[in-house]
Each structure stands twice: as structure tokens, then as C-alpha cells.
Amino acid sequence: MAKVNISVTDEGDFIRSASRFDARITADGQSPWPVAADRYRLVVSLACPWASRALISRRLLGLESALSVAVADPIQDDASWRFTLDPQGRDPVLGISYLSEAYLAADPSYDGGVSVPAVVDIPSGMLVTNDYLRLTTDLATEWRAYHRPGAPDLYPRHLRAEIDAIVETIFDEVNNAVYEAGFATTQQAYSRAYHKLFARLDALSERLESQRYLVGDTITEADIRLFTTLVRFDAVYHGHFKCNRHKLSELPVLWAYARDLFQTPGFGDTVDFDHIKRHYYRVHTNINPTGVVPEGPDLSTWHTPHGRERLGGRPFGDGTPPSPIPEAVGRAYAALRD
Known part of the structure; x- marks a missing residue:
């Protein structure tokens, strides 16, 4: 079972860590990460409210065929989010046992927390973003080319x-x-x-x-x-x-x-x-x-x-x-x- 590290101030107030990886996947070619079908994998925990936002948005917008999902075990261990729900304990697309492997592929010196939702580049195995605050608005705006017919405008x-x-x-x-x-x-x-x-x-x-x-x-x-x-x-x-x-x-x-x-x-x-x-x-x-x-x-x-x-x-x-x-x-x- 994981040992969850919680940051608090001297006055006892909880401090939420900022997203360390905040690259954006965009449709305008201004980012090194272009919007593309089947290139990225969304890693979630069904327990996590921040990840649930992305799951709901993805389903409402009809992005299932463009952006695949990996579901982590709700029970973490000391290496954090793991893929023990999958055969052999590995995500079948990314080929990794722990989400932390994608974090380290993006930055081998990274020693911070591992959070979901996370978007991983499938070809390189590198984490692209764990910016949960921005992710769903980008799904609603940058990924329009892959929205289903009749998708609602979630961010008019x-x-x-x-x-x-x-x-x-x-x-x-x-x-x-x-x-x-x-x-x-x-x-x-x-x-x-x-x-x-x-x-x-x-x-x-x-x-x-x-x-x-x-x-x-x-x-x-x-x-x-x-x-x-x-x-x-x-x-x-x-x-x-x-x-x-x-x-x-x-x-x-x-x-x-x-x-x-x-x-x-x-x-x-x-x-x-x-x-x-x-x-x-x-x-x-x-x-x-x-x-x-x-x-x-x-x-x-x-x-x-x-x-x-x-x-x-x-x-x-x-x-x-x-x-x-x-x-x-x-x-x-x-x-x-x-």
C-alpha cells in the first residue's frame, strides 16, 4: 500500500502540488505535441476526481476512438499508480507497469509525485502532461477534429x-x-x-x-x-x-x-x-x-x-x-x- 505524502503548512493547511508537466497538445502546430488520433494514451484512476473530469469529457465529446484510456489500480503502492488490473501487470499499449515509468521517460531526474490524469505519448513512452486543470478544456477545443457528430460544446x-x-x-x-x-x-x-x-x-x-x-x-x-x-x-x-x-x-x-x-x-x-x-x-x-x-x-x-x-x-x-x-x-x- 502506498505511503501518501501530504504537504501542509506550519498552520496545518493542506497544500496541493502544482502540475510539474504542463505541455499542451494543440491543433495549431505551435506545440511539439500535435493533436493526432491514436498517438496518445490517457491514464486515469476511476477513483480520482481530477481524472474523472477527463473521462466524462472524452465520453461526451466522443473521443474514444482517438484517445485510448489506461485504468490504474485504485490501490497504489510506494511506486504510486500501477497497472495491476491488466494482464501481467502491464498496460497493454504502453508496456509499462507503473505510470512513474512514463514520468521518468520524460525526465530521468524527476523525483516528485506521480498523478493522474496523465497523457502519455505512445511512440516515445514519455509523459506529455499531467495538467488536469487545462486538459479538459483542451479536449473541448483543440481536439475538435475528432469530436463525434453531435458532440456538445462544453466550453462555448x-x-x-x-x-x-x-x-x-x-x-x-x-x-x-x-x-x-x-x-x-x-x-x-x-x-x-x-x-x-x-x-x-x-x-x-x-x-x-x-x-x-x-x-x-x-x-x-x-x-x-x-x-x-x-x-x-x-x-x-x-x-x-x-x-x-x-x-x-x-x-x-x-x-x-x-x-x-x-x-x-x-x-x-x-x-x-x-x-x-x-x-x-x-x-x-x-x-x-x-x-x-x-x-x-x-x-x-x-x-x-x-x-x-x-x-x-x-x-x-x-x-x-x-x-x-x-x-x-x-x-x-x-x-x-x-
């Missing part, structure tokens, strides 16, 4: 300023705030994160009471970024990270909003609660030293009616939902997650 130009502003707030006060609460090492640091988180959730509840989506009348990048925290809230953050003023299921507006997205093709069909719970409860031994994984919560409630249709909105705008996951692919995907 006329709404970008508004999307950028709200996702910055969501990152600071929701996505990262749950970690700040969970990894705080003083009561004061925990209290700051706790109150910041729930103040923002209250504000988001107020915003979403009268509109179906965060920005405009369609699903955008902003909704993806909020969803990946909300879907983990009751299973992990409420108990494990002590974000326990309320469960998500006790916040009527956000609970309905999250269920609406979960039941939208491309969202819930990328979620794996087993991987989520096993990762957090077994890897974070500083918080849960026994490694016991809780049985709950009841996941059937994610499929209950949400009533958000009354607010109108067009989930995919002028586009269409992604096709159902093909049965053969679905079986292989499910087997990989077991």
Missing part, C-alpha cells in the same frame, strides 16, 4: 469568461476544499476549510435552484468540474474527510442536480464507487489506519427521479447524447473495474 466561446470564473471558485472552495478539510493537521485549518466548503455549497444551491446548469442552459465544463466532487461526497468526503455538516443527499437542490447529471449519458456511466471507496479508505492510512472500507451508502438512490426537467435546459445544446457504451466494451470495462 461566448460563455468562457463566466465558466472560467465559476470553475476557479469551484476549484478553490469545493474541489480542493474537501481535501483541505480532510488533510488538515490542526483544528483551525480544518475549520477554515469546512466553513469555506459549505458556504460555497450553499451559494451553489441558491444559484441552481432556478437554473438547471451552472452556466447557460446546457452542460458545460463547469458542471463536469462540480459533479466529480459531488458524486464522491457521501461515499467519501462526508465521513472520511469530515465534511459532515450535511450529506449531499440532505441538500435538496444539489442532490437533485447531481442525480440529474449522474443519469445523463457520459456522467454516471463513468463512475465506479468501488474504486472510489477502496482508494480513499485504503490509501489514506494517515486518516484511516485500519484500511476498513465502509459498505454504504445506498447507491440505488442515484437512480431516483430528480425533477430538474421542470427548469428546462438542453443538456447537449444543439448536439446529441453519446451513444450507449457498446455491450462488448461495457463488459470489458466492467471486468476491468472489478
Whole structure:
């Protein structure tokens, strides 16, 4: 099992490390990494909210045939993310046992953390980027040549300023705030994160009471970024990270909003609660030293009616939902997650 290194300030506040590899894959030829089908492999953990953003975006945009995916074991060891879900413990495309091998191929002297999502150049085996903040907007904009017919515009130009502003707030006060609460090492640091988180959730509840989506009348990048925290809230953050003023299921507006997205093709069909719970409860031994994984919560409630249709909105705008996951692919995907 991995020994997770958490950085905190002298006051006990959690510090998130910046992405060390931030190259961009672009369509304009200005980057050494051009957009190309079948050249790159997206490495994810189904447990990780940052990686889940990329999985959702990839599915909504129909990039499955252009950008393949490697799924890491949710339980890390000291070498971090590993491919023990695959035969012989190696990713069948990259031929590596650990994601760290791609990091070292990019920089042999690298001795920092290994994170997902990560995009690896298949021919060279080198890590291109682990910049989770930028990756999904690039999938929405730079990879347009490979979007499926009817793909939604997840980052519409006329709404970008508004999307950028709200996702910055969501990152600071929701996505990262749950970690700040969970990894705080003083009561004061925990209290700051706790109150910041729930103040923002209250504000988001107020915003979403009268509109179906965060920005405009369609699903955008902003909704993806909020969803990946909300879907983990009751299973992990409420108990494990002590974000326990309320469960998500006790916040009527956000609970309905999250269920609406979960039941939208491309969202819930990328979620794996087993991987989520096993990762957090077994890897974070500083918080849960026994490694016991809780049985709950009841996941059937994610499929209950949400009533958000009354607010109108067009989930995919002028586009269409992604096709159902093909049965053969679905079986292989499910087997990989077991």
C-alpha cells in the first residue's frame, strides 16, 4: 500500500502540488505535441476526481476512438499508480507497469509525485502532461477534429469568461476544499476549510435552484468540474474527510442536480464507487489506519427521479447524447473495474 505524502503548512493547511508537466497538445502546430488520433494514451484512476473530469469529457465529446484510456489500480503502492488490473501487470499499449515509468521517460531526474490524469505519448513512452486543470478544456477545443457528430460544446466561446470564473471558485472552495478539510493537521485549518466548503455549497444551491446548469442552459465544463466532487461526497468526503455538516443527499437542490447529471449519458456511466471507496479508505492510512472500507451508502438512490426537467435546459445544446457504451466494451470495462 502506498505511503501518501501530504504537504501542509506550519498552520496545518493542506497544500496541493502544482502540475510539474504542463505541455499542451494543440491543433495549431505551435506545440511539439500535435493533436493526432491514436498517438496518445490517457491514464486515469476511476477513483480520482481530477481524472474523472477527463473521462466524462472524452465520453461526451466522443473521443474514444482517438484517445485510448489506461485504468490504474485504485490501490497504489510506494511506486504510486500501477497497472495491476491488466494482464501481467502491464498496460497493454504502453508496456509499462507503473505510470512513474512514463514520468521518468520524460525526465530521468524527476523525483516528485506521480498523478493522474496523465497523457502519455505512445511512440516515445514519455509523459506529455499531467495538467488536469487545462486538459479538459483542451479536449473541448483543440481536439475538435475528432469530436463525434453531435458532440456538445462544453466550453462555448461566448460563455468562457463566466465558466472560467465559476470553475476557479469551484476549484478553490469545493474541489480542493474537501481535501483541505480532510488533510488538515490542526483544528483551525480544518475549520477554515469546512466553513469555506459549505458556504460555497450553499451559494451553489441558491444559484441552481432556478437554473438547471451552472452556466447557460446546457452542460458545460463547469458542471463536469462540480459533479466529480459531488458524486464522491457521501461515499467519501462526508465521513472520511469530515465534511459532515450535511450529506449531499440532505441538500435538496444539489442532490437533485447531481442525480440529474449522474443519469445523463457520459456522467454516471463513468463512475465506479468501488474504486472510489477502496482508494480513499485504503490509501489514506494517515486518516484511516485500519484500511476498513465502509459498505454504504445506498447507491440505488442515484437512480431516483430528480425533477430538474421542470427548469428546462438542453443538456447537449444543439448536439446529441453519446451513444450507449457498446455491450462488448461495457463488459470489458466492467471486468476491468472489478
